[in-house]
Amino acid sequence: xxxxxxxxxxxxxxxxxxxxxxxTYSNSAFxxxxxxxxxxxxxxxxxxxxxxxxxxxxxxxxxxxxKSSKYISLFIRDSQPSDSATYLCVPGGNSGYxxxxxxxGTMLLVSP
Amino acid sequence: EPEVTQTPSHQVTQMGQEVILRCVPISNxxxxxxxxxxxxxxxxxxxxxxxxxxxxxxxxxxxxxSVERPDGSNFTLKIRSxxxxxxxxxxxxxxxxxxxxxxxxxxxxxxxVL
Numbered sequence: 001x002x003x004x005x006x007x008x009x010x011x012x013x014x015x016x017x018x019x020x021x022x023x024t025y026s027n028s029a030f031x032x033x034x035x036x037x038x039x040x041x042x043x044x045x046x047x048x049x050x051x052x053x054x055x056x057x058x059x060x061x062x063x064x065x066x067k068s069s070k071y072i073s074l075f076i077r078d079s080q081p082s083d084s085a086t087y088l089c090v091p092g093g094n095s096g097y098x099x100x101x102x103x104x105g106t107m108l109l110v111s112p
Numbered sequence: 113e114p115e116v117t118q119t120p121s122h123q124v125t126q127m128g129q130e131v132i133l134r135c136v137p138i139s140n141x142x143x144x145x146x147x148x149x150x151x152x153x154x155x156x157x158x159x160x161x162x163x164x165x166x167x168x169x170x171x172x173x174x175x176x177x178s179v180e181r182p183d184g185s186n187f188t189l190k191i192r193s194x195x196x197x198x199x200x201x202x203x204x205x206x207x208x209x210x211x212x213x214x215x216x217x218x219x220x221x222x223x224x225v226l
Contacts, residue, residue, distance in 0.1 A: 034214055041220070042219055043116075043201075043219045043220045045217070046214060046216065099168060103154060104153070105154070
């Protein structure tokens with residue numbers, strides 16, 4: 001079983017739509033759950049991270065974690081064409097030594 | 113906002129040549145990393161560096177690779193004898209302290225080996 005699984009997409013939505021991006025992971029030792037956004041040929045950019053199960057909101061973005069089912073979601077409200085990117089769900093540990101495990105991410109395309 | 117700076121943004125080299133990719137991590141960060149991403153594939157861990165030594169490395173990071181922090185600000189990745197399959201985006205990242213390993217990534221250096 002892969003450590004991190006995401007639907008690769010592309011997910012195509014019209015501007016203004018609510019987007020739901022989902023991710024599952026297998027390692028119950030993961031404690032932090034990060035969402036990175038990556039534009040084409042650019043470095044991953046941290047969007048937000050959460051520690052515990054539940055919701056965390058930041059502007060148009062809401063991250064949801066369910067540790068019991070090892071399921072993570074990112075919701076984007078009022079999606080914009082500038083949100084078009086690949087979204088990477090990245091679980092991590094609580095030490096600088098522990099490496100981050102990336103999946104391939106989900107490509108999102110928001111059309112005007 | 114503080115950022116991780118990488119140079120060069122793009123380097124083209126001949127197979128067998130040595131390449132050095134440079135990174136300036138965020139100034140008060142203590143942990144440093146190199147990741148790479150082959151076109152169309154996922155971001156892969158190469159090496160982590162803390163307290164002037166390698167703390168972890170992946171299978172990819174073989175004897176052809178080395179890292180160095182030659183002064184208080186730069187962090188370099190050297191590839192001694194490049195191969196075609198080394199063509200990729202190389203990302204440097206840094207982290208301030210232990211705790212949540214929420215890394216800040218640079219924009220990347222694209223390496224093309226001909």
